[in-house]
Amino acid sequence: MSRAATVALVDYGAGNIRSVAKALERSGLRVDVTDSPAAVRAADGVVLPGAGAFADAMATLRSGGLEEAVKQAVEAGRPYLGLCVGIQVLFEEGEEHGLTPGFGLFGGRVERFPDKDAEGARLRVPQIGWNEVRFQGEHPMLEQLPERDYYYFVHSYRPVPTDSGVVAGVCDYGGKFAAAVANQSVFAVQFHPEKSQHAGKRLLDAYRSWVETRR
Numbered sequence: 001m002s003r004a005a006t007v008a009l010v011d012y013g014a015g016n017i018r019s020v021a022k023a024l025e026r027s028g029l030r031v032d033v034t035d036s037p038a039a040v041r042a043a044d045g046v047v048l049p050g051a052g053a054f055a056d057a058m059a060t061l062r063s064g065g066l067e068e069a070v071k072q073a074v075e076a077g078r079p080y081l082g083l084c085v086g087i088q089v090l091f092e093e094g095e096e097h098g099l100t101p102g103f104g105l106f107g108g109r110v111e112r113f114p115d116k117d118a119e120g121a122r123l124r125v126p127q128i129g130w131n132e133v134r135f136q137g138e139h140p141m142l143e144q145l146p147e148r149d150y151y152y153f154v155h156s157y158r159p160v161p162t163d164s165g166v167v168a169g170v171c172d173y174g175g176k177f178a179a180a181v182a183n184q185s186v187f188a189v190q191f192h193p194e195k196s197q198h199a200g201k202r203l204l205d206a207y208r209s210w211v212e213t214r215r
Contacts, residue, residue, distance in 0.1 A: 005211045006030040007081075008043035010070065012060040016051040016194065020083065023194040027204040029211070037069035045211040046073045049194075050085020054094035054110055054157065057085045058102060067103060074105065074185045079211045082188030084155060087181060090188055091159050106181060107162035117174040126156040131179075133169045133191065139182045140213065142168065144206035149199040151179075151191035158190055 009021055011033050021031045024047065032039055040046055048070065050057060061067045067089075074080050088094055091102045094110035102110070113125045134148045158177045161167060168187065169180030180189045187207070193200035 004028055004030045005044040005208065005215055006032055007045040007047050007211060008040045008073075009033045010040060010046065010048045010061075010066055011035045012057060012064065012066060014049050014051050014057070014085065016084075016192070017049055019194045020047065020049040023200065023204055024208075027201065027208045029204075029208050035064055035066065037065040040066060040069040041072055041076075043073070043078065044215050045079040045081065045207070046070055047081045047083070047207075048086035048089070049083045050088070051154075051192075052085060053096050054085060054088050054102070055097040055100040057089055058094075058100050061089065071103060071105070077185050077214060079207070079214050080186045080188070081207050082186070083194070084190060084192055087188035087190050088157065088159055090181070090186065091161070094157065096157050105186065106159075106166055106183075108160050110157050111160050112157050113174055123174040127153050127173045129153065131171050131173060131191075133171050133179045133189075135169045135180065137165075137168050137182065139168055139187060140210045141182065141187045141203075141206045144209060145202060149202070150196075151189070151193065151199055151203075152195040152197075153191045154195075155190060 088110040090105045166181045167178045168182035171179035193203045
């Protein structure tokens, strides 16, 4: 019997890392919680969680050599799953606590929600709670997910891609925004699968299958 796929869960001080690790294990993955760039490059897949500020995350990832390791893993075709801040750092820059450069794997900026929605009504920021995500496009992850499902969000900022073609899921909060993005080696979401009960389990199960097919 072959061993379970091992994913590197990038440890840069995110507060939700233990709950993410347990959720990945429930989906049948072996989880290496690590801050080692070498371990990130060697894993079958890479998961970058998040529950904090863009600028703080980038400072830690960059200083520890983890940014470059994640980029190398993605370039080598290792399936990357980004959660919350893990989607945001993929973009060129984020405006939280001043403009901060991101990984630059996707064009665009991470911006704060507006104070008012499209009708001029006050918008409560951060968005906290359940919201529907409608998936679109083609990707190995999407082959195993329903076209729409409800997930749990906690965030004040969201990515604004320059290329609409990378958007793999949309959500409506004060207007439509990109709740998921994807390319060949990347699938990243703004919500928290580890807090999303059955819907989150379905998404992490899909990630396990994707990693196994790319080993």
